[in-house]
Amino acid sequence: VTSRVTVLSALTPYIQRARAFTGWDHSSLKMRSLGGELPWNYEAVATKYASRAGRVLDVGTGGGERFATIAAGSAATFVATEEWGVNARVAYDRLCPAGIALVWASSMRLPFSDSAFELFLSRHEAIEPAECNRVLAPGGRFLTQQCAPDDWRELRRFFPRMTVHPQHDRLYPEAFRDMGYEVSFQRNDYEVAFGTLGDLVFMLMTAPWTIPDFDPQLELDALMAVEAELSRPEGIVLSEGRYLLDARKPG
Numbered sequence: 001v002t003s004r005v006t007v008l009s010a011l012t013p014y015i016q017r018a019r020a021f022t023g024w025d026h027s028s029l030k031m032r033s034l035g036g037e038l039p040w041n042y043e044a045v046a047t048k049y050a051s052r053a054g055r056v057l058d059v060g061t062g063g064g065e066r067f068a069t070i071a072a073g074s075a076a077t078f079v080a081t082e083e084w085g086v087n088a089r090v091a092y093d094r095l096c097p098a099g100i101a102l103v104w105a106s107s108m109r110l111p112f113s114d115s116a117f118e119l120f121l122s123r124h125e126a127i128e129p130a131e132c133n134r135v136l137a138p139g140g141r142f143l144t145q146q147c148a149p150d151d152w153r154e155l156r157r158f159f160p161r162m163t164v165h166p167q168h169d170r171l172y173p174e175a176f177r178d179m180g181y182e183v184s185f186q187r188n189d190y191e192v193a194f195g196t197l198g199d200l201v202f203m204l205m206t207a208p209w210t211i212p213d214f215d216p217q218l219e220l221d222a223l224m225a226v227e228a229e230l231s232r233p234e235g236i237v238l239s240e241g242r243y244l245l246d247a248r249k250p251g
C-alpha cells in the first residue's frame with residue numbers, strides 16, 4: 001500500500017510548478033486524448049477568418065499564446081482581453097511587441113463600442129451572447145471552441161463540490177439562433193488520460209474554477225481514491241468534450 005507520504009512527495013514538484021504557473025500553455029503536461037485529433041482545427045479556422053476581417057477581438061486570451069499565432073502575418077487590427085491580472089501582464093508582454101492591444105477587462109462586459117469588430121474569438125472562455133452581439137458589426141462572425149460543461153464528470157463523486165457549469169453547449173447556440181445568426185455547431189466527446197496523479201493535480205490547480213478551493217495537500221485521500229479507481233494502463237482516464245460554435249451575424 002502506497003503511503004500518503006510517498007504520494008505527497010511525488011506530487012510536490014507538480015504542486016510547486018502549478019503555484020508558479022502563468023500564461024496558458026499546458027504542453028509540458030502528460031495528458032493525451034484517447035480519441036485522436038479533434039475533427040476541426042480551431043486555430044486554422046480562426047486564422048482563416050482573421051485573414052479576411054478588419055478588426056478582430058479575442059476574449060480571455062490567457063497568455064496570448066494562441067492569439068499571437070492567429071494574428072501573425074495578417075494585416076487586420078487585433079485586440080485581446082484578459083481578466084486575470086497575472087495573465088493580463090503575461091499577455092501584454094507577448095502581444096504588445098506584435099502590435100496587438102491588450103485590454104484588462106472581463107469578457108462579460110466589454111469596454112468597446114457597438115459594432116467595433118468583424119470577428120469575435122473565444123477559446124475556452126465564457127462569453128455573454130448579448131455582449132458579443134453588441135460589439136460585433138453586422139455581417140460579423142463569432143467563433144468559439146469551448147470545453148463541454150460536464151468535462152471530467154467522473155471526479156464529482158470524489159469532489160462533490162465540483163462546479164456545476166451552465167449547459168452552455170445548448171444555451172450559446174440557442175442564444176445566437178434567437179438573435180438571427182446563422183449557426184453551425186460541432187461537438188466531439190472522447191476520453192483523456194493523465195499520465196500521473198501529479199499531471200491531474202497540476203491541471204486542477206491551474207484551472208481553479210473546476211473544484212473550488214482545491215487543495216491537494218488537504219485532499220490527498222480523495223486524490224488517492226481517484227488514482228485507485230480511475231487508473232487504466234493509459235493513465236488516469238476521464239471523459240472530456242469540446243465543441244466548436246461558428247455563428248454569423250445577419251448583414
Ligand SMILES: C[S@@+](CC[C@H](N)C(=O)[O-])C[C@H]1O[C@@H](n2cnc3c(N)ncnc32)[C@H](O)[C@@H]1O
Pocket residue numbers: 023024059060061062063065066082083084087122123124125206207208
Ligand atoms: C482556459 S483559459 C483559456 C486561455 C486562452 N483563450 C487559450 O485558449 O489559450 C481561460 C481563462 O482563464 C484564465 N485563468 C487562468 N488561470 C487562472 C487563474 N488561476 N485564476 C483565474 N483565471 C485564470 C486565463 O487567463 C484565461 O483568460
